[in-house]
Amino acid sequence: MSDTQTLIENRPPSVAVLFAERVAATPDAEAFRYPVPSASGQGPDEWKSLSWSEAAERVHAVAAGLIGLGVEPEDRVALASATRIEWILADLGVMCAGGATTTIYPSTNAEESAYILADSESRVLIAEDAVQLAKARERRAELPGLRHVVVIDATGVEPDAADPEGWVLTLAELEARGAAYLAATPGAVKERVGAITSDQLATLIYTSGTTGRPKGVRLPHDNWSYMARAIGASGLVNADDVQYLWLPLAHVFGKVLTSGQIEVGHVTAVDGRIDKIIDNLPVVQPTYMAAVPRIFEKVYNGVAAKARAGGPAKYKIFRWAAEVAREYAKAGQDNFRRTGTRSVPFALSAKHKVADALVYSKLREAFGGRLRAAVSGSAALSPEIGYFFAGAGIHILEGYGLTESSAASFVNPGEAYRTGTVGKPLPGTEVRIADDGEILLRGPGIMQGYHGQPEKTAEVLEPDGWLHTGDIGELSTDGYLRITDRKKDLIKTSGGKYIAPTEIEIQFKAACPFVSNIVVIGADRNFCTALIALDEPTVLGWAKENGLDGRSYAEVVAAPATRELIQGYAARVNEGLQRWQTIKKFRLLPRDLDVEHGDLTPSLKLKRPAVEREFQHLIDEMYQGARES
Template structure:
């Protein structure tokens, strides 16, 4: 048996047990960093640290406090909060109490929050602030099983009702309980079995109610060991964690960190990412493609603002980066050495001094690798960052597979693929191209929905992902599309919309989102949303300064600008894939209007319903085959 197999097969039954082991091994090592706003409200945040022992003191207090409130093993405790260090401490506290966490996105409205709390039968809600508390108060009559709400940040919250207590109150209660029952947390953790429910994550359905995905303690323990077994991270790494912890991608990162023991800097404020990176100076971070697309568009816009010469230098450097990345990755695949010809290496060195080095500094200057997941990254954007020395390792997984099923292997990464399966994960491609997975990370099933579970989970453990993909001879997976997103034109040609959309994001530096349409039609069309900062920067230079986003989008000059990029896109497509017509949207797609999930995945049916009038206009008078 290999060391990797031994590591994975000899895993403890839960991450709670892994946490206690980590605290015992390195109690004084730094575990978490978190920002504290300056007392004056002005100036930069002050970053504080927690050692593993200090984190454990708080985790044990939270666990004991929940036990004192009457929370029993496997009962649900909901957590509605943005990403912050208290989220992680509360999650560990719930697991160390033997209970299970129900995650709720802070953006979820009162009605859907109430559905999740009711469907999960959550007994306690840990709410971030007054806003999250208000949702529970509004629907209190519908939640008889919800015995308490614990508020992390009580500013502005009414805590006079016995139903509500603060996190500080809960921890004080737990500390007192531990004085009477000093071994209770260790006893609860020791009693955990691998098949007990650890986490209930509700997927953001595009239609109907979200489904609760039941993930066992063993799923997270397996993930922790499998991530460690990849060798991508060491205890010396510093992770910058901003992803939503209510989402499985963010949540899995906390499990891997406990096993490896590296530092995690936690701050979920997306508007602080650019400010935080030079302060945290991470060696590793995970993100979704939209972040890299925004950085790319921002760098291109800044170069354009600098004048024609500066923009030409950027375009030249971007081309060199892509060529360098493709050549070095191909050489590494063939020879094991990431080399490039002398002439290309010389050009790359000049481009590095002019462009790439500044880009790396913006990421903090120490970033070894970034993992991208949730949706596909346009390969041309991946090649750009790769050539600039920011190595984006695409990965793949689903809520139903505990997030991490595939990841690119360090130096041997291949842009455009999601890498190889994690140790302990099996994969096969069905006859229709669908990716099937089997591993300890696969869910137990959908909460209270046995028929839905049976649709995707076979009795022998194989899970139907709903994604279409291809495996290379040496085990690298390429995702081609969502099975349900593939469509056929009236001419009988299959279209993978995400492939076309990804190519457009690489061609057009102004695009934010694109939706390719054409099911049962005789040509393809597209709805296009533009990136506001990039667009308004361009507008100021072309006689449209001072106008709103919607006014700029409606201007003929803007339509002509984007038409040029659509023409460039079409030059690289098969005839049946080309975009014959497009419409610019009056605003970007967003979470608030329900067009994007909190993890920034597009809800195509919602977008199509919202802009049905534009779609009908593009096909008006068309002769359907």
């Protein structure tokens, strides 16, 4: 048995134990950084730190406070909050109390929040602020089992005569109660942690889903303990790293990053404010961070737009540098596969050096100047965008997993990463490809099942432990996985041809810097069409230079010149497709797709049925009287 296997197989029963081990090993080392807005609200944020021992003091106070509120092992405690330091401390507090965290996105409406609270039978809700409290108050009659609401930020919280006595308290009050409880019963939290078993429920994450009601995915303590050890054993991160964590912690991708940090012991800077990412990067100077593909697409489009705005000469330099980056990255990866080194031909290396001085170095500075690697997950990243960043010195390591597999089933292996793949399985995870191309997974990261839904569980989880992912993929001879599409998203045209819309959409995004989102249509039709949403800042920048200055986004996308612009990119993409895959017609949408309108899940996955329903009139237009093939 290898050292890695031994390490993973001898994992502790819970992350609560891992956390205790981490605190004991490096009590004074920095664990977290978090921003505190300036008193005036005008100047830059002040960043503060917590050592592992300081974090433990607060975690144990939360845990003891919850025990004092009557939380028993496996009782659900819901967390409805954006990503912030208190989210992590509260989640660890729930686990150290033996409870189980139910995650709720702060953007979830009152109706769905109430459904999750009721379905999970959550006893306590930790709410970020007055907005999240108001949702619980609105649906209080439907939540007889909800005994308390703990508010993190009490600004604007007013007493409500309808609240049961003691129903609302602040996080500060909970921690103060916990400290008093520990003073009277010093061993209370340690006793709870010691009693946790590996199969005890730790987290209940409701998949936002692209259709229907969300399902609660039951993830026991052993899932996270395994993930922590497997991430540590992968060698992707080390104790000297600084992670910038802004991903939603209600999502499994964000959640798994905290487990890996506890195992490795590096610093995490926590701030979930999306509008602060650009400001934070030069301050935090992360060595690694995780993101979803849309972020990298937006950065790429933004850089291209800025170059275009600088005039024809600057834009020409950018396009040349982008091609050099891709060529350099492809050559380096190909050579590494053959020889184990990333050497490239001298002439290409010389061009790359010039392009680095002109373009890439500025891009790296925007990311803080120290970014060693970025992990991308949740959806597929265009290989062309991946190669661009790789060639620019920002190595994007794609990974793959599901909520049902605790997020990180595959990840690209550091130096040996291959753009366009999601890498190799984490140590201890098994994979096989079914006859129909579906990816099946088995291992310690797989869920127990869907909460209260044995029939739904049986649909995806076989008795011998194999999980049906619903994704279609291919394995290389040396174990690298490439995702080709969602099984349910495959299109069969009326001519009997199967089409993977995601592949076409990825190619279109890579070719056209103006595209924000695209939905390829074609099921049971005799040709393919597309609904296209444009990136507002990018297309308005183009409009300003092309006689459409001062017009709104909706007016710009309705203009014939804009349609002609996108038609040119469509023609270019179609040249590389099979005849039955080509996009014969498209419509530009009057707005971008977003979470608020229900077009995307909170993790920015496309809800195809929802988009098709809303814009059915545009789809009908494209196929009305059509005879194309």
